[in-house]
Amino acid sequence: MAMDAFTRAHVLDQAQARARFRIPASASGSESDNVRNCNNTVHERRLRDEEEEESPRISRNEQKRRLKKQRREEQKQRQQAELALIPTISTTTTLLDPRPPSPKDRNPPNILPKNSKVSLSVSAAMPPPSTYHPLLVCSIGNPGPQYASTLHSAGHTILSTIRERGLYQPFASGLSGKVARPDTTTFRFSITGFSKEKAQGLAPGEDDFTLWQSTKLMNVSGPSVAAAWRQFAGQGRFQAEGQTPRLVVVHDELESPLGKVSIKDGASSPRGHNGLKSVQASLGTRVKWWRVGVGIGRPESREPSVVSKYVLRKMTDREERAMDAASLGVLEALRKIADGKA
DSSP: OOOOHHHHHHHHHHHHHHHHHTOOTTOSSOHHHHHHHHHHHHHHHHHHHHHHHHHHHHHHHHHHHHHHHHHHHHHHHHHHHHHHHHHHHHOSHHHHOOSOOOGGGOSOTTOOOTTOOOOOOHHHHSOOOOSOOOEEEEEOOOOSGGGTTBGGGHHHHHHHHHHHHTTBOOOEEETTEEEEOBOOEEEEEETTEEEEEEOSSOOTTOOOEEEEEOOSOGGGOHHHHHHHHHHHHTOHHHHHTTOOOEEEEEEEETTSOTTOEEEEETTSOOTTOHHHHHHHHHHTTSSOEEEEEEEOOOOSOOOHHHHHHHHHSBOOHHHHHHHHHHHHHHHHHHHHHHTTOO
8 A cells, every 4th residue: 555655754654753762663563653642652752751850941041040039048047146246245144144134233334323422522532631741950050061070060060961872962052051852864765875954753652852961150050040940831832732741850969978969859859959959949839850960979077168178079980980880870860760660
């Protein structure tokens, strides 16, 4: 039976399909069944091919969808973690004690309650006045080279020794006599060399003593001592710094052993010392002052002429060494007076 062109083409497709899928030509069933089976096989193969072609596209879309979902989940987790950190940063009370704070704990630290009262006394608001007392240390004796290094001018000798050993300026005219103040000069080194500078005040631990020597005769030294004290005590720096200056008179003491140092109240008995009598008369009873005596010994005779000759003579080497050693005792006595311990 002759086949038309369409039938021949269909048969040819079936033959190609059998060759492709290895379907034998002698398979059971009629030719039409074979053709039908072949068509089904070809259709299934095409469906699988289409599914295989479409599955990568579905897989990629699914991956994109899952990736977006994963990113949203990660962002949500980060936000939750940040919110969880906020209580730790703002306050540690939430972490340590989950209970709500009591009313008494709601006041911020270092802030007083609304109805609280504060009373400030002078002692609490301001530092107490300094217990250290600057000193005006006056020595009385006879002036000039004629009486230098005599026993009666032992006070002058002691102050000169203290000035040489300490950081004091040279004696110069001032306060109605000769005065030596603490030397606050400091030396600074630079490329151009050393230079001097004046410090604003004494360094901690330094003695604030102003040394003063009378330029009057012993028996009339009182008025110059009183004038020097008025000028010294009237300085404004003492009031500004809350300090109370003190007056000390250093003198020879005839009745004491050589080199012995003693501290006495200025109003105590002068025991025949005319210089102390003059100072007491000039200062009166309204001025509180101290005196530091340095023993010079005494002659065996109590005759006035013998005693006068004794106190006005030059010191021996032994007596000078005794005065040199006594200067340390005088310095210690001055520090006790300055510290309020005498």
